Each structure stands twice: as structure tokens, then as C-alpha cells.
Amino acid sequence: MGTVHHQFEHREEAVEWWQRTLQRNPRRADIYFGMATVAAEEEEYEKAIELCRKAQEIDPDLPEVEHRLAEALAAMGRPEEVIEVLDRSDRNSPNASEDYYLLGQSYLQLRQYDLAAANYEKALSLRPSYTNACYGLATALTRMKQREKAAQYHEKFEELRAADLQAVKYALGNRAKRVDTDLDHAIHVVAKTRADAGQIYRGHGWLYEAEQHWLRAAALDPRNLTSRQGLVELYRRRGQHEEALELCRQLTKIAPHMALYHLNTGVLLAQMQRFDAAEQSLRKGIELAPKRTPGYHSLLQVLMYGTKDFSQAKLVAEQLVELEPTAGSYTILSEACHHDNDLPGALAAIGRATELDPDSERLKSVQKWLQEEETKKAP
């Protein structure tokens, strides 16, 4: 209900409903995100920042939170923090071009014009008709005294602006189409409500009711993500892998930029022993979110126990320790090296692991075993 109220701009009512939801389940990151959105709409940016951070704390993978957080920080005139937030981000959200634009704006305000220009250029590469980014780039280039290039982008900016104005006029001149738009909007809202209802039922363990709501939401709105995500999880647990896989495919088609959906597909394919396809999906997920480690872990499982491609496993494990230099990661690298017949590599890695976790008896025993292996192989 909160979502429905919000869709119709009844913000106060939306927040009331969401607060009731939080009383029942205070771990609903999406609710905090919704409330952050309302706070930002009402220019209560400090509150929006706080709520976004709360949502992130509960679910670091919740889509769009980083973007909303960055927007609120930008509105508060805190460009350094915008950069901090977006630099952490993998830019795999649907708002990637906007994120680059926000970075451009932040660097521009900090007068780091080269970095501003680089980010505006990235935003424009993703969305060539991005008028604001084009203006930002022209501004950064002007400040860098690259007058000729700046003039080109100023010219392009004026062209884009003219096109935007034309589009607005066209939209205003086609009010009759509003009826269709309203219907689409209503369907979208109902689907979202059904999807949210499904989550509530799942939260209370009423899985059949949850499934029915999700199925209805997915049927109503071919782009509804929440319902499909819920169904994937439900079917995977029930062992209905083919159904889950179909929904995973739909998710990757609807939101091809979302690393999570590719990674989930990969894990599911691995469970179904389809290792080559699993490797492909996992690699795609890693490509989209290169700084997030769960994808590397899953891929290592596939490479070492599925395709048994140890040389690749060693390469992936090396990437993992760079991102996450923990005893666990070095242990995996050690194992991959060992499988790849790289005993010195395996020993070096396990040595580093024992340094990081000197109290682990298990690591010490593995290290001892590898040392014995080396002694045996010595001429």
C-alpha cells in the first residue's frame, strides 16, 4: 500500500504504511529505500542519506540505493562523499550514466576538471543524447582551456537542448495519449503491489500465497523484477530448477546490466551441472561487477570442481586475493595452484594464509602437507 500511495504522490500516507511494515519486519531494506526516496522528494536530504545508509546496511546489493544516496549527497553539496560512494559502486545499476554524470558534477565542483571531463565522457558514451552531461563536458573543457573542443561540445549541447525542447513540445501536444500512459501506469502499480504482497507472505512463511502473488505480478508486468526474483529463489529451493532458470533468463533479459542476475543464473546452472554455461554466466556477472567477490567464489567452484580448468582457476584465485586478501582467499589460491601443479605457488599462498590467520590449525596442517609434498618432489 505504501508503494501505491507513493506512486500517486501521497507521500505522507506512503510513509505511514511503510512504517507499519517496518514495525512487523525491521529488516526490509526496500522499505527504507522507499522512505529515502520520499525524503529526497521533500528535500529532506539528511534524512534521505540516513535511510539510504540503513537500507545499504541491511542489503548491500539492493539496486539503486547507491545512486539515490549519491543524489542526496550531491543535493547537500558534499561532492567528496558522492565520489566516495560512487567509486565503491560497480556502476552496474540502471543509473550508470547518471552515476557518471554525478561523478562529473562532483569533480567539476571540486575543480578537478580532467576527472570531471572523463566522467562526463563516460556518461555520454552510455547515453549520447545526455544533454546535461554534454554541458558538463563543455564546461570542464572550457575550464581546461581546451577552447576548440569545448566549443564543439557547446554546439552539441545546444543541438541536444533544442531536441529536448522539441520533445517536450511534442509530448505536450499529445495529451490524448495520456490515457494509455495512465493505464500502463496503473498496471505497473498493481503489479508492484502484488510483488510486494508476495514478499510479505514469504516473510511469514506462506509460500503458496507468495507464489500466487508473484506469478500474477510477473504476468501483469513483463518487466517486474521483484516477483521474478522471489520466484527464482522459491523454485530453486523446491528443486524446480528449469522454472527457476527460465525466470533467471527473463531477469537477465529485462536488466542485462545487473550483475546479480547473471551470477544467480550461473549458480543455478552449476547446480544443474551445466558447467560451461555456468562459467559463461558467472564471467558475465564478474565483468559487470568486478569488485564484488561472491562471483569469483562461485566461478572458482565451477572451474575447480566442474570444468576442472585449473589454470583458469589459478588466474581467477589470483584476482580474488587482490580484491579480498584474506586467509580464506589465499587458501583457495593455494588449492588452485596445487591442482595446477604449481607447488611453489601453492606453498607461497598457504604461507600467506597462515600469516593472516596464525591460529588456524587447519591451515598449518595444509602447509605442513604441502611442504612434505615439496620434499618428496625434491631431487
Added chain:
Amino acid sequence: MTSLNDTAARRGSPHNRARRSMLLAAALCLAAIGADYASCAEGQVQLHDVMPTSGIMFNHTDGGSGKLYVMEPMTGGLALFDYDGDGDTDIYFLNGAPLKGSPLRGNAVANQPKNALYRNDGGIRFTDVTEQAGVGDTGYGLGVTVGDYDNDGDPDLYLNNFGPNILYRNNGDGTFTDVTEQAGVADGDQVGAGTNFLDIDGDGDLDLFVSRYLIFSYDMEAAQTALTGYRVQSGPQSYPRVGNSLYRNNSDGTFTDVSHASGIRSHEGHGMGSICLDFDNDGDTDICVANDQCPNFLFQNDGTGRFEEVGLESGLAYDINGNTQASMGIGCGDFDHDGWLDLYMTSYELELATLYQNTGDGFFDDVTRLTRAGVGTLERVTWGCDFVDFDHDGNKDLFIACGRIENYIKESDHSMSYDEPNTLLMNTGDGQFVDVSADCGDGLDVNLCSRGAAFDDLDNDGDIDVVILNWRQPPTILRNDTVSDNHWIRIRLRGTKTNRDGVGAHVKVVAGDLSQVAEVHSGRGYQSHYGMDPHFGLGKHDRIDRIEVRWIGGGVDVLENLPVDRLITITEGSSSPTQ
């Protein structure tokens, strides 16, 4: 009639005794009734509504007939100036005039709405002297400026109307004569906006810039139906853009139209507020025009009166996102003490009023978000504005006049109000502004539909008061009753080789580690005029180390080791002030 007494603000003077009494009263107030400390605290700006006792009876009309013509909500500005040279600040209010279809149209002239001149009798008491002064123009007033165009020692008045404009020459005896025709500055039959006197070519007399809003005729559709179902004024985009005008003073009481020759007319927009400033510190005066829903103009002067439009390159044409704004008024001041004049532009609802920081290398950065200078403006339509140091702490604060334009706003959106309170943002001195509107006394509780705002010392007590023209309502007079031990200086310039009032002169005041600059501007804010004597808060500094005046044309006068808390006059070529 009270001139600013040179002893008035010395320590131990009646003014300071009065201030100490107020401090005592404030302390008693706290002790007796436990009042909110913030409302009585020393240094907290206090603006009190003294309109009811001011003697001002003016009531604005927009001349509307229900047709919702585009200029109706745009009127208008006001002027603060000492028309009779008696040492205190008088007020000139612009008024609308009956538009086509108005029931007032065709009435006898005596019954027409007209502009009004109020003489300051001291103590913020005013007398209507419109008739005896002869300045009751019945044209449709939009913009006004003041300048001594004939260098005879008294201020003249120029009105930028919908319809022919008016130049009133001050006769020096409390009366004015309409000299528009012989001066040649009627500017056709246009929809006017801001207007300014400036010396474009450093020849010692004041030339005239006239901004225009749009091309209008009564046969154009005036109103349209909004999505809410209510009829609203068509925006400027529904009308053709128009170029502005520039008139060169021939030094013989006449002007020559140099709009084309100067490069000004080559650019068309929807002009509103305008200000003439030396943004690049090269010694000549440039022109900035706030345009409504199209890019703002910055005309850079080459020193000879030829201008190049550099709004886009300088970063002033658009906000930081590259969006045009419905720019309304322009405030000008050095908010960050870097020696370069910054600009503040008001705008429409859902747009932030924007602070453009002059970076000193030909560019302006939109620092609205960084400085929080747009707080509270997003949901309002904002008009008159300027940088004013209300508490004399040496930092220029921002006053913003607010008011909607839609007649039916409340019916179509219950969360909206047709009348809005004005806004005061305090400059904290570290590059940030804080909204203190709720703590500034009853003056900021006034909920009307403001347009032009003007700032000057009405009661000669050293601090800056506020006069606001409200659309279709009486004006607002806010007396500054801030209790503070901070010091101040007001500087009146007298040109001898350059124009008489020093318009365009650049003043730098250094007191200890506090360095500030200002310029003398004719025409500023939202289509208004005020503040011919640059005013500086000095904080706790009780001596001024140095005042440097750079006159138009490059002459520099330097004065050192000066007392504070007074109005001084600096005459061009002199090394000591008069008081």
C-alpha cells in the same frame, strides 16, 4: 530630514546607548518570560514590519482584466534614493496600469493607478509627494533605475514600462520634468524589464541600458489552460524573444541609440532583472541580464562601449546542469571576500535560486549546492534579492523576496499558497549559508506576494532596512533592529571627472584581516534600484586600514586609517573623506 550624523555611531553615542538599552531589554526579556534565546540574542538579525506606522498608503495593481496577460505578474520594481538631497532615503513605487479589458481602462487620468514617490521624513515616516514632485506616471511600470545622467548633482529617474518609457529629470527643487522626448529614450512601445545607467565608454557621463522582456501584442493568446484545468498566463516561451537597447549619452541632454553598433541588439532573449558590473575587474562596466526561460546574457565590454556576449563560455547562461532557468532578479556582491563580484539569480519554483561564484579568470561556478545558497527556494517563486550584511559581521547575507504568479494555485494544489514568506540566508563566513528566516522577527512572518526588494538605511542608524513591493498588495517595510556591537561604514562617492555619483566605481575596504569589495550600481535586483552608497559590515574592527576607490576610467584614490560607524563621502581626486 535627519542626515547621518557623523557622531551618531561613535561609542557612547545615542545610537550605541540605545543599543545597550536594547541589550538590557533583551536580557530582561529572557529573565522575565523565558523567551526563546534565539529571538533576542545579540547578533541575531531582527527585521520588524513597520509598514503600519510608515504612513505609506500605496497599493499595487497589475491592471489585470481577467485575461491574464503575460506582464501582469511581472510588475514590478521600486527605487530607493534621496530625491531631494536631504540625507535620507525616499521610496519610489512602480505601479501597473489598466490593461485591455480592465474596468479601470478609460477612466479619467486622475483616477488611474500611478507610480508613487514617498518622501522620508525621518524615523521611517513617509509622506506621499507624488503630485508635487511630478513623477506619477500612469504607464505600466516594470523596471526603474536612478542616475544623474546630466551630472547636475541630483538623481534622475528612468522608468522601463510596458509602453513608452519615461525619463524624469530632477530639477533640484523637489520636482521632476518628463524629458523623454527630447532625450530620445522612450524605447518604442515594448514590454520593459530591468534598466540601468552605466558609463559604457568611460567618457564621464551615464549611458542607459534598457532590458526588454518579449514581443507582445493584445491579439496574441494571453492565457492557456494548465493540466490542473485552471487558466494561467502563457509563459515567455509563447512569445518571440527580443533584443535589448543601449543608449549612449551625448552629454547634451540627448541620447543616441547604439543597440546595434554596440553588439547588444544581436542577442535576443526574455530579459528581466539586469545589473551592470565589472565582472572581470578590467576597469570597465559589463552588463548581465537575467533571462526568463532562456540563457542569461553576460555582455563583456571592451572598454569602448562594444560588447561581446560571453554568457555560455563564462558559465552564467545556464545552471550547473546546463538547464535554463526562469531567471528573475540579480543580486551582486563579493560573498567570499576574494575580491571578485559574485552573482545571485532568483528563479521559478522547482528551480533553485542560483549562486554564481566569480572564479576570477572569466568564469562563474554555480556553487548553489556547495554553499547551501539555494535552501528554501526550490518550492518558491523568487524575485528581488541581494547580498546585504544585515548584522555587520563582515559577511554578506542573502535576502530573497518570494511570491507566486498563479491566481488559482491554492485551488489547484492545496499544498501551495499564493502568498509566501520571504527568505533570509545568513552567510556564516565559511562559504556556507544558513536559512534563519524563522528566527528573524515578525518581518519575515509577513506572508505576501513579493516582487522587487530594495535595501538601504531608511532610518540612518547604520544598518540596512528593506522595502518590498508586493504584487496587488501594499508594500512591506522591514526595519533592521539587529542588536550588535559590530562596526560598519557607508561610503558615498562623488565623481568629478567621472559621473557624479561614481556609478561603476569599485570600492575596496580593508580592516585588519577583513577585505571587502563593492561597486556602485544603478539598477539592480529585480527591476529595481537602491544602495548607491556601498555599505560594509566590519565585524569587531573599529578602524579601517585602507579604502581604495577605482573610478571608471582607471583613476584610483586611496584613503588610510579611517574611523568606523559613519557615512563618509569620498570625492574623486581627494585623499581624505568628508563626513
